[in-house]
Amino acid sequence: MKNSFDEKILEEANDWLNANQKVVLATVIQTWGSSPRQVGSRMIVNETGDFSGSVSGGCVESAVVRECIGLIKDNKPCKKIEFKVSNESAWEVGLACGGEIAVYLEQIN
Amino acid sequence: MKHSQLKEIIKKKASKIEFAIVTNLENGLSEIYEPGKSLSKEFEIHKEQIDNFFKLKKNGVIENTEIFIETYIRPIKVIIVGAVHIAQYLVDFAKSLNFEISIIDPRGYFASEQRFPDMKIINKWPDEAFKEIETNENSALIALTHDPKIDDPALQHALNKKFYYIGALGSKKTHENRCQRLKEAGFNSDQINSIHGPIGIKLGGRSAPEIALSIIAQLVSETYKK
Numbered sequence: 001m002k003n004s005f006d007e008k009i010l011e012e013a014n015d016w017l018n019a020n021q022k023v024v025l026a027t028v029i030q031t032w033g034s035s036p037r038q039v040g041s042r043m044i045v046n047e048t049g050d051f052s053g054s055v056s057g058g059c060v061e062s063a064v065v066r067e068c069i070g071l072i073k074d075n076k077p078c079k080k081i082e083f084k085v086s087n088e089s090a091w092e093v094g095l096a097c098g099g100e101i102a103v104y105l106e107q108i109n
Numbered sequence: 110m111k112h113s114q115l116k117e118i119i120k121k122k123a124s125k126i127e128f129a130i131v132t133n134l135e136n137g138l139s140e141i142y143e144p145g146k147s148l149s150k151e152f153e154i155h156k157e158q159i160d161n162f163f164k165l166k167k168n169g170v171i172e173n174t175e176i177f178i179e180t181y182i183r184p185i186k187v188i189i190v191g192a193v194h195i196a197q198y199l200v201d202f203a204k205s206l207n208f209e210i211s212i213i214d215p216r217g218y219f220a221s222e223q224r225f226p227d228m229k230i231i232n233k234w235p236d237e238a239f240k241e242i243e244t245n246e247n248s249a250l251i252a253l254t255h256d257p258k259i260d261d262p263a264l265q266h267a268l269n270k271k272f273y274y275i276g277a278l279g280s281k282k283t284h285e286n287r288c289q290r291l292k293e294a295g296f297n298s299d300q301i302n303s304i305h306g307p308i309g310i311k312l313g314g315r316s317a318p319e320i321a322l323s324i325i326a327q328l329v330s331e332t333y334k335k
Contacts, residue, residue, distance in 0.1 A: 017115070078136075104177065107110075
């Protein structure tokens with residue numbers, strides 16, 4: 001059985017938008033291997049890089065924030081990004097767990 | 110996604126309607142879908158797969174497409190009998206876990222709004238109260254009064270409706286007596302043994318928040334067993 005666990009990220013996105021912030025919604029859309037967060041996990045990012053929620057266990061959030069700010073700057077509606085196993089030179093943006101995830105970014109406006 | 114669509118999603122979530130968000134990952138178009146209703150041309154060809162995701166309560170990308178489905182199902186209903194101290198902490202935990210809580214307590218002095226702000230308490234005896242709550246095998250019961258007059262009718266209702274989780278507060282001795290009463294009321298041993306009593310996993314804690322934690326841990330664990 002499943003419960004609909006809900007981290008209220010969409011509600012928070014609405015609050016941010018009502019406060020005239022620009023908001024990008026990031027959603028885990030696919031996972032392979034052992035990845036920390038399940039499909040449907042979410043985080044939101046505003047134009048100054050504040051964020052809430054998560055798409056991994058802290059492994060790729062910094063990269064997602066950068067991508068989201070880029071999306072706002074370029075005024076693009078959406079983008080899909082993938083993260084794979086980390087290597088030493090890029091430890092900051094990999095998944096130490098060895099999994100892979102795909103994250104979908106979309107601007108809300 | 111448009112802000113207006115986000116607002117609609119939040120509204121649907123709050124009214125506990127089952128729905129899905131369907132998104133084309135290539136062009137960013139998205140739509141809200143309710144089972145049984147129609148979709149726009151763009152997504153109509155995927156209807157069968159979308160319904161399938163619903164059936165499996167699953168989120169994901171439809172194979173060989175760029176269509177992402179996120180389904181919203183109704184939260185599990187948890188009925189707490191007894192607006193006691195432990196219930197106050199259970200309500201806090203249940204909020205972040207997104208259980209849908211109802212509290213029943215016929216004793217007005219327990220069921221006060223001050224003790225449970227923003228919480229609807231059914232100030233009636235369980236037999237009457239359950240007429241107001243739709244329950245089934247996806248419901249859970251936490252009986253906290255350890256007063257047979259209040260707990261027993263609720264336990265009987267939960268057993269009859271095959272709740273997936275039934276727990277009752279009280280010592281081993283209290284629970285033995287309770288089991289005896291249920292046996293006399295005609296319930297079989299499988300039914301009686303399905304009741305978690307004494308309630309909660311063994312944490313060792315004695316305070317109200319610790320007991321609430323042990324109950325909620327058991328409830329979550331049983332949720333994923335089924």
